[in-house]
Amino acid sequence: MLHRKANAGFTLIEVLIAMTLLGIMVVLLFSSMKICADSWQKGEDKITEVNDVAVVYQFFQHHLSTAKPLWDDFSEENKVFAFRGKSQELQFVSAFPASAKKSGLQLFSLKLINDGDGQLIQVSITPFYPVAEGEEWRKEEITLLRHVRNFSFSYFGLDESQPEGLWQDDWLEKETPPRLVKIKIGRDDGSFWPEMIVELKAVGLSNNLLTDEGQAAAEAAAIEGEQ
Template identity: 30%
Template structure:
């Protein structure tokens, strides 16, 4: 009689055990999917960050490698011919830029760390070229280059007229001597985000 009942189907205990195992398996699978999704999101985030850093470094390397300043660029006569003025956490410089199709010329750039917004920002204003008459973003604008930034440190290496040897400084005005190297160090609020070493020899 017991054999007949067993052959007829599962007992209640066996059904409960089977359902429990299925629920456990489903939980494990869901957890695995969620972990995979989070991992993929993290990979995509890291990839996007690396792309943005690479683009930022490429842009700055080109602009700083081709500095130029026309006479009378600044209102202050003492700084009229400076292609680059630098501080520890900001700098401004003049360089050629192709801002868009048939839009090019000399631009005055300003790079700085916005501590309140945790951003590195870039502003630009065209001082000569094809877009000055038409205006618009090609002639003047501002953009966030990097987000989640806790610090921006800029170093300047070169020879000053009052120094017998070359050396590092956290400020620079190019009339003071020959600027040989500019370095930028960026620190992010997320320690897993990295800024590769950046150094460029300015072309003047």
């Protein structure tokens, strides 16, 4: 007598259990991937933020700290001191390092502008000395930092009412550069940016005119900025 072989297979209950377990595993897998992606993005954002701080800090340390106390006296009708500072704008003369392709003194102009996607700090660089006849006046515009909420300068130097020196919101109609420049930057994401205080190395007569109290105040302000 022949016996028919029973068909092997899964019951409906077993299929439902398997599908449920598979669904749970897929959810756990994608959750883990999302956590890893978020952690990676946060790490990338932190690296970008650190790089932004380093780039801005290096810019001011390399260029602003070596600003030259020069006069723009190429025209007798418009003789002004090259260093001019406002609360959100700054102009000074400095030079690129020897390794850079640009040579000679350059006029740096910084200001906060709106490009439609938000505010950014723009740097304009032009040769300080007039170009020879027939040559092109080369102006270069560089974005120093994007996504800026607020940006301001203040200047430490002598004042007629305060011989020991004090912080001022602008530096106009002066004949010497300030001793210190303080830079405050706020980002759109609310990230913390410490105040930067840059000491100008070539301050001309201002070093000799500062009283002992002013010298001590300047040194204290500079130390505060380094901390």
